[in-house]
Amino acid sequence: MTVLEKREEVRKIEIYDTGEAPLTVSYGPQHPGTGHFRMIVTISGDTVVDVEPDPGFVHRGEEKMAEYKTWITNIPHLERPVILDSAGIQYPYVLAVEKLMGVEPPERAKYLRTIMAELQRLGSHLYWFALYGIFVGHATMFLWCFTDRDYIVDLTSLIGGQRITHAYFVPGGVRNDAPKNVPRGLLREFNRYYRMVTGKELTDKHLEFRKYVLAVCEFFDGRLDDYWEMFFNSEIFIHRARNVGILSQGDAIRLGVVGTTLRASGIKYDNRVCNPYDAYPNLKFDIPTGERGDCYDRAVVGFKEMRESLKIISQAVEMMPDGPVKLKQHPINLRVPAGEAVARTEAARGEMLYYIRSEGGDRPYRVKISPPSFRLLPAIAYLLKGAQIAEIPPIYWSLNYWPVEADR
Amino acid sequence: MSTTIEALADDLSAKFGQAIKSKIVDKKIVKIEVGREDITAVAKYLRDNMGWDHVKAVTAIDLSRATKKEDRLEVIYHLGTYSRADCWGLDLAISCRVEKASPRMTSLTDIWPSCEFHEREAFEMFGIVFENHPNLKRLLLPDYWSDIPPLLKDYQPPGR
Numbered sequence: 001m002t003v004l005e006k007r008e009e010v011r012k013i014e015i016y017d018t019g020e021a022p023l024t025v026s027y028g029p030q031h032p033g034t035g036h037f038r039m040i041v042t043i044s045g046d047t048v049v050d051v052e053p054d055p056g057f058v059h060r061g062e063e064k065m066a067e068y069k070t071w072i073t074n075i076p077h078l079e080r081p082v083i084l085d086s087a088g089i090q091y092p093y094v095l096a097v098e099k100l101m102g103v104e105p106p107e108r109a110k111y112l113r114t115i116m117a118e119l120q121r122l123g124s125h126l127y128w129f130a131l132y133g134i135f136v137g138h139a140t141m142f143l144w145c146f147t148d149r150d151y152i153v154d155l156t157s158l159i160g161g162q163r164i165t166h167a168y169f170v171p172g173g174v175r176n177d178a179p180k181n182v183p184r185g186l187l188r189e190f191n192r193y194y195r196m197v198t199g200k201e202l203t204d205k206h207l208e209f210r211k212y213v214l215a216v217c218e219f220f221d222g223r224l225d226d227y228w229e230m231f232f233n234s235e236i237f238i239h240r241a242r243n244v245g246i247l248s249q250g251d252a253i254r255l256g257v258v259g260t261t262l263r264a265s266g267i268k269y270d271n272r273v274c275n276p277y278d279a280y281p282n283l284k285f286d287i288p289t290g291e292r293g294d295c296y297d298r299a300v301v302g303f304k305e306m307r308e309s310l311k312i313i314s315q316a317v318e319m320m321p322d323g324p325v326k327l328k329q330h331p332i333n334l335r336v337p338a339g340e341a342v343a344r345t346e347a348a349r350g351e352m353l354y355y356i357r358s359e360g361g362d363r364p365y366r367v368k369i370s371p372p373s374f375r376l377l378p379a380i381a382y383l384l385k386g387a388q389i390a391e392i393p394p395i396y397w398s399l400n401y402w403p404v405e406a407d408r
Numbered sequence: 409m410s411t412t413i414e415a416l417a418d419d420l421s422a423k424f425g426q427a428i429k430s431k432i433v434d435k436k437i438v439k440i441e442v443g444r445e446d447i448t449a450v451a452k453y454l455r456d457n458m459g460w461d462h463v464k465a466v467t468a469i470d471l472s473r474a475t476k477k478e479d480r481l482e483v484i485y486h487l488g489t490y491s492r493a494d495c496w497g498l499d500l501a502i503s504c505r506v507e508k509a510s511p512r513m514t515s516l517t518d519i520w521p522s523c524e525f526h527e528r529e530a531f532e533m534f535g536i537v538f539e540n541h542p543n544l545k546r547l548l549l550p551d552y553w554s555d556i557p558p559l560l561k562d563y564q565p566p567g568r
Contacts, residue, residue, distance in 0.1 A: 056547060056549065059548040061565070063533075065565075068565070100436065253461050253462060253491060254462070254521055256461075256463060268493075269490055274497055275497045340436060340437045340439065341436040342436070342437045342499050342501065353464050359474055366469045374526075378521065378525060407548055
């Protein structure tokens with residue numbers, strides 16, 4: 001009897017043994033860590049027999065709001081649903097507007113966008129694993145990830161001027177160039193941590209922006225080894241996640257899932273490679289995939305993605321040419337030619353798609369956001385059916401579902 | 409099997425010449441508009457013969473305030489494929505128009521289960537009734553919402 005068959009057997013027994021009517025409970029909407037989301041879970045004994053995802057507690061009407069704001073003032077509010085990955089959510093908006101205007105950003109801007117998007121992917125994944133850790137009973141992972149994430153956030157703040165919501169991308173480039181030098185205080189702060197973990201010392205030559213970014217990337221690459229030992233290779237985690245919530249390749253396709261969930265099921269689909277944009281075609285990196293499509297694979301794919309992101313950032317910062325970072329300063333009432341455009345990118349949680357229709361005015365006629373989390377909703381319902389109550393947190397967290405992103 | 413989007417669009421024209429109302433094929437968007445009654449047949453053909461196996465988004469648009477005014481809603485299905493790696497870089501959308509006064513169309517959840525939640529969203533935001541949808545009810549809006557569907561152009565948000 002295989003492990004899987006054994007599981008099936010256990011499930012059958014447990015449903016059979018209760019002798020009580022199924023119970024329907026609300027899982028949420030208070031959900032520390034992600035934002036508000038509810039699952040209406042029907043349980044029989046210890047087994048989940050039915051799940052109905054109930055999003056909408058943090059619906060903000062972003063799409064309606066976008067019709068009332070101008071093309072430029074849309075950028076800061078469109079990034080609000082996913083402040084952790086604000087570059088990811090506004091990226092396709094900017095690309096679609098550029099398509100409508102028929103412009104392409106300067107080379108340097110393309111690299112800066114790539115660096116920013118990858119830094120935010122790292123920050124977002126660290127946040128994900130922090131909470132994944134604490135929800136499966138691994139408090140150290142929570143503390144480590146949050147500590148480390150702060151240094152990534154410092155770097156995004158150095159480039160974009162804000163820790164998380166920086167409205168950095170604009171049609172035709174990025175808002176401002178990266179600084180040439182790093183403030184001494186920031187280097188000192190990072191050096192304190194760097195010395196503590198590696199026993200080595202950063203010097204004044206790391207005050208140069210490029211050297212500093214490379215040092216941060218190298219440091220994190222080493223940190224990921226620690227994560228592997230501490231969390232991904234730990235018994236606590238493996239026992240909670242291995243062979244739990246298996247999503248086969250066929251089901252992944254049928255349910256139309258995205259991101260790490262899709263790749264963990266063995267489909268090597270990543271917009272950065274298969275539908276490349278900006279600087280990605282010039283960079284070399286791998287797309288990690290899983291084999292079994294269980295909770296463990298989904299986490300490991302995310303873990304390996306962080307390594308690839310570090311590779312991308314260190315390549316991009318080396319290859320980044322000098323020059324302007326935007327075509328021109330757009331007026332606040334920028335006018336975009338009439339037409340329709342679609343753009344899709346790979347955000348931290350998966351494929352982000354925008355459809356924009358312009359009627360030639362100073363504001364969009366219709367903006368449609370199709371965020372990755374929204375496309376994971378069918379998978380939540382599918383995977384939790386038949387699971388046990390204790391398996392709800394690992395399954396839910398392995399999907400990297402972000403309620404605010406799904407609700408918009 | 410066609411691998412460029414132009415060839416794919418031509419293929420569709422040859423198969424469903426009568427049903428296709430308009431066709432946009434350019435770098436910005438690839439959209440094939442068909443009649444409301446033909447969309448199921450076109451969708452089935454795309455899934456079974458061309459490998460478009462999931463829906464990335466369902467966009468509805470109220471055309472009543474567009475430059476070319478029309479008292480109709482446009483419903484766009486943005487399609488994707490995971491099973492055909494040669495089409496991963498391609499975008500394809502099929503669309504149809506429904507009357508704004510009583511918007512109804514057949515649900516495509518039978519063909520693409522991935523559009524279940526997308527159609528529910530279009531239902532509550534635009535009032536489009538998808539026939540044969542397995543679970544057509546509110547998704548994001550609160551239960552106490554009693555105004556008209558909010559993404560229609562007739563709905564004015566408070567304070568605007």
